Amino acid sequence: MELQSLTKVVPNSDPCVVVIDDDTQFRESLERLLRSAGLHARAFASIDEFAKSEPPNGPTCLVLDVRMPGRSGLEYQRDLVAAGVALPIVFITGHGDIPMTVQAMKAGAIEFLTKPFRDQDLLDAVNVGLARDRARRENEASLRTLRARFEELTPRERAILVQVVQGRLNKQIAGDMGITETTVKVHRSNMMRKIEAASLPDLCRMADQLNLLPKKAERS
Template sequence: MQEVLPIVFVVDDDVSVRESLELLLRNEGWQVELFVSASDFLAYDPPVVPNCLVLDVSLPGLNGLELQRCIGSDRTEMPIIFITGHGDIPMTVQAMKAGAIEFLQKPFSDETMLNAIRGALQRSKHLLSRKNEIRELRSMYGQLTPREREVMALVAAGLPNKQVGSELGISEITVKAHRGSLMRKLNASSVADLVKIATRLRVTTSRTLDARAVVSESHRS
């Protein structure tokens, strides 16, 4: 299959900046989408591919920092590179605290911009990969029975099969059967894998904290 090209979004009301960036970025082989305002960008539904946003701070209507706040929780896989002709330190700090990866003062060199975008796209690719992995894990977790979920939480908390059975009021043999089934469904080859999956999914039950207390107490004795 042909590799999907990353997209660089540019939001700047200066036509000369948009045109120069479009030429520079297309020469690098990236897709480029240009927007005059924050509202135009918000109306666009981006495809799920590695991407980043080159965003001017001063925009008509909604400014760049306000746009950053609008998309902060919805587009976490979209790193932001701010550009400005009159940025100051408080503005830079505000943008960085909100998650921006670069804050470039105009005029900037082509190489400075390209390096920033390369880093942003690599970060986006990593974030999308993690997001897809979590989605797949949640799908597999959804196939577990309620009892298998209980067993998973207690095993991940560190309890041996016998104690899991005691907690749930079932036999050790039944625990082993549930444990084997859930590990197959989750493609987990070891307890260590199961613990990692439980951690990533934040799997817990009301019994999990009690189970951890039991394990902790047994270690002290």
């Protein structure tokens, strides 16, 4: 299983909590706890075992033991960060320390729980992770849809889009492109319809999402 595959989006897929801990009894107790709270849970004894499985399709939160035989939870977190995979992680450990906690939290962990911990603390952290991953997946799906609509624009419509969001008037755009103002209006109308922008502010938001304009620091 490639790391990037962990972030694929499948519409209407159920959330999943992945528990990775080499302690069989503890792993099974966590699985029971999560299922009792109405959450779909999958449990693995190691990172490698999880890596060989089918990746979850829906919003996902990892519950990782910090220290395990083979790759540790912290090492796997570093692998995910290096691969650009923003998967929420709740760390659990029987022997945590402050530097370890700081390292995990700086790398984006949701929570760092030291055994024994309250069941509710774990459930709260997992729900935060699932909500975060759900929002990320929805944003990525929305951006893919927007990019697909942008690809449907003609080169001239794309050029006009960029000039419009830069505040250029139809008359100025016509002069720059060597076409009539009426032609600009036609292309602009078609562009707005194709990209499904209801207003100029809506179009500006889309252009920002698509990174069509240079950053402010670069414009000055």
